[in-house]
Amino acid sequence: MPTPRHHLNRQRRRQALAAAPEDTAPRPRPRASVGVLTGPAPGAGRRPAAKPVRETAGAPEEDTAASGSGPRRLVPLVVLCVLTLLLGGFAGWAHGRAGELRDDPARSNTALTDLARTSEIKGQTGAAVAALFSYDHADTAPFEKAGKTLLTGKAVEQHRTLLGGVLARAAEQKTVITTTVTDSAVERIDGERARVLVYADQSSVSTAGTAKAGGKQPKAQDQGVYAGAMFAVDVVHRDGRWLVENIDTFGR
Template identity: 40%
Template structure:
């Protein structure tokens, strides 16, 4: 009987030590795993939240700087007509004065108008004006035609360092043998800064 009892005790030892197997060890120590531990999960969550916040701030700041750079580099931001009142006024005055002179003449004063055009127009506008003004001179002399032009309103739609685009409204009074007639005109004008003065380089009727 003693041998049978010893054998039974020997067979019971593995079952008593079953709690120390790797699988059972994880069960015993389950309270200290990251999933169930009392201290590590809140700390881990705080660290993750902090990193996420910092990342959001960095990305948000980068996006803000990029948006600011794009804002400062848009065509609108480069348009001085929106910000430079003095330059805008100068363009309007030069262009308005030029249009008044080149589109005003008397039967005996077309030479004066032609000379003014040579100093106030350039490029395409000068070529077109030169081609057409010969006919104007002939009609003015034959019909005793006087044309007087007034700029009613002018606005700069775009202004850069040396180029400007304007929308101009004109009133014109044509007097033929003492009989006046009034007409209105709307022009798109392009001007360039040359020698400290704005010269008209293109004129288009609207």
């Protein structure tokens, strides 16, 4: 049982503790750490910062770069599809264009590549034009033979129409018509057909005249008519010869 003195001392300590400032209150002595956490670490109550999950062996990386890997993988595939479509379209266009070039008549023209055939056409066409458009009233056999052997197709009627009126007057005026091919150019050779542009000089002289007194020879009535001509002929190869099948006078 405590004595009155012991009770008095206890009461004094309580009064002293009550009168002392808060910062002078006794603090608990810190315990020494023994290497194992026995309480919450400093900063307890805070949620630890999230750490990025790095890619490990056999597991995909889960950071922000991994989320964008999907769209980037699609880019090469889209580019490949576009290139495939473009190349396919170009191949189709090239095939169609090649067919057009093969079907183009200008591509089958061998006038500039087959020089021997071109020279042959020019020579035979020049000779045919000279025979077909030359006429001598005193010897009509060459003219008639040329019309029968060097013409074919619609050129037969064209030749008759062109020279019909001339021949009617030539018999009366005893005319001599001479045609000389001065130049020619093969525009096109397409297989067994060709088109030739012809330049020619033509002269027409009448030999009819009146007798002079004294029984001398007739005197020519004129000195002749000379003119240049340009036209085109279409020729076809038959039986080893080039025959005229069309005469184009360009609307004249």
